[in-house]
Amino acid sequence: MQILLEMKQLPQLIKESAKEMRRISSLCGCALLTALNTVIGQFKIVLSDLLQISFTSLAAGICAFYYGPVISAVAGGCADIIKFMIHPTGPFFLGFTLNEIVLGFLYGMFFYKKKITLKRVILARICVTILINLLMNSLWLSMMYGDTFFAYVSVRLLKNIVMLPIDITILYFVLKFAEKNPALRK
Numbered sequence: 001m002q003i004l005l006e007m008k009q010l011p012q013l014i015k016e017s018a019k020e021m022r023r024i025s026s027l028c029g030c031a032l033l034t035a036l037n038t039v040i041g042q043f044k045i046v047l048s049d050l051l052q053i054s055f056t057s058l059a060a061g062i063c064a065f066y067y068g069p070v071i072s073a074v075a076g077g078c079a080d081i082i083k084f085m086i087h088p089t090g091p092f093f094l095g096f097t098l099n100e101i102v103l104g105f106l107y108g109m110f111f112y113k114k115k116i117t118l119k120r121v122i123l124a125r126i127c128v129t130i131l132i133n134l135l136m137n138s139l140w141l142s143m144m145y146g147d148t149f150f151a152y153v154s155v156r157l158l159k160n161i162v163m164l165p166i167d168i169t170i171l172y173f174v175l176k177f178a179e180k181n182p183a184l185r186k
Helices: 002-008 010-020 024-040 057-067 069-086 094-111 118-145 149-180
Strands: none
Touching: 002 010, 010 069, 010 094, 024 057, 024 069, 057 069, 057 094, 057 149, 069 094, 094 118, 118 149
């Protein structure tokens, strides 16, 4: 029931987040978090050509918590392009940039101007895992390399099941830290 109520408030949340684009302090904070996202993105655990573990979603989560879905979606897209320009790991594909945009937007919907709870973080990570990690990533890899969509989903499923509790735990503690330290926002 709470989620349905929050979905009704989504247009207002988007308007408030769009106003953050006009504040210099928000743009500076977002730029710093985008830079952090870029730096964290250079440190990946590569399991195979198709499977990598990265913690860039932590910076995206903080950005979404402080600045909302609009500015964090823009920051995610910018971070992805910057990461590719600094360290390309294959051909550039706009679908992966779309992933980062959707990640920032989703996190903004779940975290912006909301109390951070374990339930909220679990729901956000499950949405990200299903929508982005399993469906969108598998679709982009299928389009790029030609194997079937379901082959990529099956390969990625085990990794995402194992990583889900780890991602939830780390994201929860990082967001609780950000929530308790509002001076970081300024």
